[in-house]
Amino acid sequence: MIELDGLTKRYRSRVAVDDLTVTVEPGRVTGFLGPNGSGKTTTMRCVLGLARPTAGTATVLGRPYRELAHPMRDVGALVDPRARHPGRTAHTHLLALARSNALPRSRVDAVIELVGLGPVAYERVRGFSLGMAQRLGIAAALLGDPEVLLLDEPVNGLDPEGIRWVRGLLRDLAAEGRTVLVSSHLMSEMQDTADHLVVLGRGRLLADVPVHELLGAHAAVRVRSPEAPLLAAGIRRAGGRVELEIDGALRVEGLAAARVGDLAHELGVRVHELAGISTSLEEAYLALTGDDVEYRAAGS
Ligand SMILES: Nc1ncnc2c1ncn2[C@@H]1O[C@H](COP(=O)(O)OP(=O)(O)OP(=O)(O)O)[C@@H](O)[C@H]1O
16 A cells, blocks of 8 residues: 655655645555646655655655665665666666665566566667566565555557557456556556546645546537427436537436436437437547646647
């Protein structure tokens, strides 16, 4: 479990993380989302003792990271995949990590195998592609067989096969009862991987919800009727939000399809089409974070 309590991190006048209170539970994959610069990496760095909170606390398994007796056995992290000695081979890199953390040598071969780096284990890290570097970073995170995993954009640079592999790995680790916190900008990937979401905007908590709840909250109903204005007025009276689609259909949010059908019946309005529309995580995410995007291209 990871617990953040009023976590705040300021860099001079800039507030990177603002009074964040969240519990990341074990046994599920928690996606950590937010626009660029919203504070995800800074939060992870505070959890890992790499940045000191200005206020509040961040604990792992009930303790601040610095007080963990065997940090690598408790927490595995991938924060910067390029942060390693370029002259070392993958094997020597992991072996050095294992030695300095009193982990058995057998774990080195086990994680190399697990992440699929066997064929390049004795090649220098200098020549690794971003995807290979990501796999090595994940291997390092798993070296101590930790209860808690924090992965900052682990699929960055991976090809589709690699992305699918990370998805399976994260789901397996969560199914084993571990705490898995993973940040990503790939919404379709998060929709398939995460059970739960923590969403930040400008350092503040925007949402702490199960994925299906967020998707449900943004789901819509499409309804077509020759008496659309009458139906739209009834839907609004019942608390729904209505928009007119380009083809004359109504897009309704806030009411289920069955409720819209019943309303039409009550109003004596004919219906030619009625369907629930599921939203993608990307649409739900953009609706949630729209006002909190710090960097936006002109015209977008
Ligand atoms: N060492 C630092 N010194 C000064 N400001 C920093 C530092 N680290 C982060 N920041 C600022 O804090 C804010 C949050 O950055 P952070 O990297 O945590 O965001 P993020 O959500 O991980 O972004 P991204 O999705 O782009 O990786 C940004 O405005 C960033 O410029």
